Amino acid sequence: MGAANTKKRKYRKEKKKARKLDQQLQISKDQKAKEANILLLGTGDSGKSTMVKQLQILYNNGFSQKEIQDYKRVIQDTIRFSMQNLLRSCEELNYTLKSETESLVGIFNKGFNDHEVCFTKKFGKTMATLWTDPALKKTWLKREKFQIAENSDYFWDNINRIYSEKFQPSNKDILYCRIPTVGVKEILFNIGDKQWRIVDVGGQRNERRKWIHQFENVDLLLFIVGVSEYAKNLYEDKNMNRMHESIKVWKDTLKTNHFKKIPTTIIFNKIDIFKETLSRVSLKHCFPEYTGNDNFEEASRYIMDNYLTKRILKKRDIKYHFTCGTNTEQVQGVVEKLINTIIYNSLEGFLL
Ligand SMILES: Nc1nc2c(ncn2[C@@H]2O[C@H](COP(=O)(O)OP(=O)(O)OP(=O)(O)O)[C@@H](O)[C@H]2O)c(=O)[nH]1
Numbered sequence: 549m550g551a552a553n554t555k556k557r558k559y560r561k562e563k564k565k566a567r568k569l570d571q572q573l574q575i576s577k578d579q580k581a582k583e584a585n586i587l588l589l590g591t592g593d594s595g596k597s598t599m600v601k602q603l604q605i606l607y608n609n610g611f612s613q614k615e616i617q618d619y620k621r622v623i624q625d626t627i628r629f630s631m632q633n634l635l636r637s638c639e640e641l642n643y644t645l646k647s648e649t650e651s652l653v654g655i656f657n658k659g660f661n662d663h664e665v666c667f668t669k670k671f672g673k674t675m676a677t678l679w680t681d682p683a684l685k686k687t688w689l690k691r692e693k694f695q696i697a698e699n700s701d702y703f704w705d706n707i708n709r710i711y712s713e714k715f716q717p718s719n720k721d722i723l724y725c726r727i728p729t730v731g732v733k734e735i736l737f738n739i740g741d742k743q744w745r746i747v748d749v750g751g752q753r754n755e756r757r758k759w760i761h762q763f764e765n766v767d768l769l770l771f772i773v774g775v776s777e778y779a780k781n782l783y784e785d786k787n788m789n790r791m792h793e794s795i796k797v798w799k800d801t802l803k804t805n806h807f808k809k810i811p812t813t814i815i816f817n818k819i820d821i822f823k824e825t826l827s828r829v830s831l832k833h834c835f836p837e838y839t840g841n842d843n844f845e846e847a848s849r850y851i852m853d854n855y856l857t858k859r860i861l862k863k864r865d866i867k868y869h870f871t872c873g874t875n876t877e878q879v880q881g882v883v884e885k886l887i888n889t890i891i892y893n894s895l896e897g898f899l900l
């Protein structure tokens with residue numbers, strides 16, 4: 549009798565425990581259905597933070613006044629430092645400036661570090677005139693040989709606007725501007741009835757050591773590749789081709805246990821620069837065995853096959869998109885596809 553009662557009590561206790569566990573599980577499932585964590589990985593300069601800026605524009609009402617003012621200074625600094633870099637590279641390439649331009653170089657160098665001067669309209673005009681020199685344009689076309697901020701030509705083309713008193717950076721200016729990420733940045737977005745937490749990390753070598761701390765609870769992995777980077781070497785290692793590095797990092801990422809069952813998408817980014825670069829630098833520069841033509845279709849297919857090899861595709865269902873990260877409409881299209889196809893189909897199934 550006593551034994552039967554004890555058994556009953558034990559059974560009720562077990563049942564209560566199981567019910568509580570079910571409730572807890574349901575709460576965390578509901579929570580999970582409302583939240584998703586996206587991790588952005590990729591080597592430095594590939595366009596991760598640009599993607600985050602786009603999400604901020606598309607889903608978070610854009611940039612605050614404080615952010616806009618901070619970008620204003622970054623843009624004006626970029627113009628000045630990139631021009632200094634361009635002049636130095638022009639000299640190294642032994643290109644000759646026009647004699648009228650030559651005299652402006654002294655004015656530029658003198659005003660470069662003088663904060664009373666270097667943000668004035670007059671200084672901007674000096675740089676605008678320097679930028680008209682054919683030798684500097686020719687140097688820009690050899691930019692893969694040195695390290696210079698992407699999109700500097702866009703900023704030089706817009707110097708007069710940027711140096712006007714009323715200058716307020718537009719979304720496009722901010723998207724074109726580069727601040728390498730140090731550490732980890734987390735941004736929250738609401739899309740539909742879901743809250744998204746996007747984690748953006750620094751992609752340069754010394755930053756990658758910190759990635760591992762972000763590998764838990766990832767619902768979607770986005771790996772960004774700057775396709776135009778096939779023609780450049782790393783900022784942090786002048787002897788290493790950027791695309792070789794990116795492929796290596798991608799393969800190491802796939803081997804990581806944490807991501808084996810995580811939905812993964814590659815974004816092949818910077819297609820605008822890629823198309824322009826192909827007209828000047830053959831894909832053979834990065835892949836000497838490449839025998840195709842240097843047009844977008846063939847070259848992009850070849851690059852894609854290097855990331856998504858048959859062996860990788862056999863093991864994993866990985867999605868991919870080609871984008872121009874600075875084109876808001878295009879990025880929106882990709883984000884919508886990610887939401888519709890990955891999140892609401894496979895990922896929902898995966899989470900439940
Ligand atoms: N023209 C063009 N520029 C792009 C594109 N995507 C990114 N950029 C530019 O490339 C530069 C680097 O982009 P970021 O988003 O800062 O790169 P990142 O991957 O965050 O780099 P790290 O923070 O160093 O890891 C910026 O100047 C961007 O404006 C693109 O598709 N086209």
Ligand SMILES: [Mg+2]
Nearest residue numbers: 596597728729
């Ligand atoms: Mg970044």
